[in-house]
Amino acid sequence: MLKFLTAGESHGPQLTAILDGMPAGLRLDREQIDFQLGRRQKGYGRGGRMKIEKDCVKILSGVRHSVTLGSPVTLVIENKDWANWKRIMDPLAPPPKRLSEREKPRARETFCPRPGHADLAGGIKYNHHDLRNVLERASARETAARVAVGALCRQLLEHFNVRLASHVVQIGAVKLTGKARHVELTANIDAAEKSEVRCIDPATSARMVKAIKAARKERDSLGGVVEVIVRGLPVGLGGYSQWTDRLDGLLAQAMMAIQSVKAVEIGAGAKLAGKRGSQAHDEIYLDTNANSPGKGFVRRSNHAGGLEGGITNGEDIIIRVAAKPLSTLNRPLQSVDVRTGQPRDAMVERTDTCVVPALAVICEAAAAFVLADAFLRKFGSDNLAETTRNYESFLTAEY
Numbered sequence: 074m075l076k077f078l079t080a081g082e083s084h085g086p087q088l089t090a091i092l093d094g095m096p097a098g099l100r101l102d103r104e105q106i107d108f109q110l111g112r113r114q115k116g117y118g119r120g121g122r123m124k125i126e127k128d129c130v131k132i133l134s135g136v137r138h139s140v141t142l143g144s145p146v147t148l149v150i151e152n153k154d155w156a157n158w159k160r161i162m163d164p165l166a167p168p169p170k171r172l173s174e175r176e177k178p179r180a181r182e183t184f185c186p187r188p189g190h191a192d193l194a195g196g197i198k199y200n201h202h203d204l205r206n207v208l209e210r211a212s213a214r215e216t217a218a219r220v221a222v223g224a225l226c227r228q229l230l231e232h233f234n235v236r237l238a239s240h241v242v243q244i245g246a247v248k249l250t251g252k253a254r255h256v257e258l259t260a261n262i263d264a265a266e267k268s269e270v271r272c273i274d275p276a277t278s279a280r281m282v283k284a285i286k287a288a289r290k291e292r293d294s295l296g297g298v299v300e301v302i303v304r305g306l307p308v309g310l311g312g313y314s315q316w317t318d319r320l321d322g323l324l325a326q327a328m329m330a331i332q333s334v335k336a337v338e339i340g341a342g343a344k345l346a347g348k349r350g351s352q353a354h355d356e357i358y359l360d361t362n363a364n365s366p367g368k369g370f371v372r373r374s375n376h377a378g379g380l381e382g383g384i385t386n387g388e389d390i391i392i393r394v395a396a397k398p399l400s401t402l403n404r405p406l407q408s409v410d411v412r413t414g415q416p417r418d419a420m421v422e423r424t425d426t427c428v429v430p431a432l433a434v435i436c437e438a439a440a441a442f443v444l445a446d447a448f449l450r451k452f453g454s455d456n457l458a459e460t461t462r463n464y465e466s467f468l469t470a471e472y
C-alpha cells in the first residue's frame with residue numbers, strides 16, 4: 074500500500090522523499106512533522122553539524138489546503154550546510170581549481186575507508202576511489218527524510234488513537250536497569266523527552282552523558298540500545314500465510330535498514346531463548362468490559378511484544394534496536410589508501426560522538442511507516458472515510 078523513496082546527499086542541496094499510498098482526506102499538521110524532525114536533531118553527543126541545520130519540511134505535492142489528495146506526497150528538507158559545500162558537491166560544475174581556506178578542510182582527502190563504514194564496500198561496488206562519492210549518500214543525514222515520512226504515517230495512526238513512544242535503554246556500557254516497563258513508560262514519557270539522552274531515569278541519564286563526555290575526550294564513539302513502544306493497534310494486522318506478510322519481519326527489516334543498527338528484538342527477544350515455554354508465553358483472558366484493541370482478549374504479560382505469528386495481538390508492540398558505535402573516529406583505526414594500497418589511518422570526517430537518542434526517534438518513524446502500511450492493508454487506503462468505516466466495523470463486529 075505505502076511506499077517511499079528518498080534521495081539526496083548529506084552535503085547536497087536537499088533531502089527529498091516521495092511517499093505514495095496515503096489515503097485521501099487526512100488533515101496534516103506540518104508543524105508536527107517539523108516537531109519530529111526537531112526531536113531527531115536533539116541528544117547529547119551530537120557534533121557540529123546539528124548547530125548548522127534546523128530541519129523543517131516543505132510539502133511540494135499530494136496535499137491541498139493541508140489535506141492529503143491520495144496522490145504521491147513530496148517532502149523536502151533543505152541542507153543549510155549546502156552553502157558551505159556548494160563548489161565541492163556541485164552536481165554539474167567541474168571540481169573547483171582552487172578552494173578557499175574555509176573549503177579546504179571540507180574537501181579533505183577521502184581515500185582511506187573507515188572500518189565499519191560503507192566506504193570500502195561501496196567504493197569497490199561503484200568503482201569510486203574518492204570515497205566521498207559513497208559516504209555522502211551512506212550518511213545518516215538521510216534519516217531526516219525517513220523521519221519526515223514517518224511523521225506523516227504517525228498522523229494517520231494517531232487519527233486511529235495509535236500512540237508511538239521511544240526511550241534509550243543503553244549507551245555504551247551504561248544501562249537502564251530495573252523495570253522500565255512500557256506501562257510505566259507512558260507515564261514517564263515526558264522524562265524521556267526532557268532527558269538530554271532520551272532516558273527516563275535522571276540518574277542513568279547523567280551516567281550516560283558522562284560516558285559520552287569520556288568517549289568524546291578520548292576521540293572515540295559510543296553505540297547503544299533504544300526501545301520503541303506502540304500502543305493502540307488493533308489485533309489482526311500483518312499475516313502468517315506468507316513470510317512476506319509477517320509484521321515482525323517487516324519491522325525488523327525497517328529497523329535493520331537504519332544506519333549503524335546491528336540487532337533488533339521484539340518483546341523479550343533473545344531472552345526468550347533461555348526460558349521454558351511455561352514462562353515465555355503470555356496467558357490469555359477475556360475481559361468482557363474491556364474496550365481493548367484485542368477485542369476483549371487480554372494478556373497477563375507481554376513477552377511477545379504484541380506480535381504472535383507475525384500478527385498484532387492487541388498488546389503494545391515493543392521493539393528494541395541496538396546500534397554499533399559510529400565508525401567515524403577522530404582517533405582513526407588502521408586502513409589502506411585505495412589509490413596506492415599503502416597502509417594509512419582511516420579518514421577523519423566531522424562527526425558525532427553518539428547518536429543513540431536520535432536513533433530512538435528514527436526507529437519510531439520507521440515503525441510508524443511499517444505499521445501504517447499494515448493498517449491500510451487491512452482497512453483500505455483510498456480515502457480516510459472508507460478506512461475509518463472499515464476499521465470501526467472490524468472493532469464492533471462480533472467474534
Ligand code: EPS
Nearest residue numbers: 122123211212213214217422423424425
Ligand atoms: C554523519 C556525519 C555527520 C552527522 C551526520 C551523519 O555530518 P557531518 O559530516 O556533516 O558533520 O552530523 O548526521 C546528520 C547530518 C544528521 O542530520 O543526522 C555520517 O557520516 O553519517
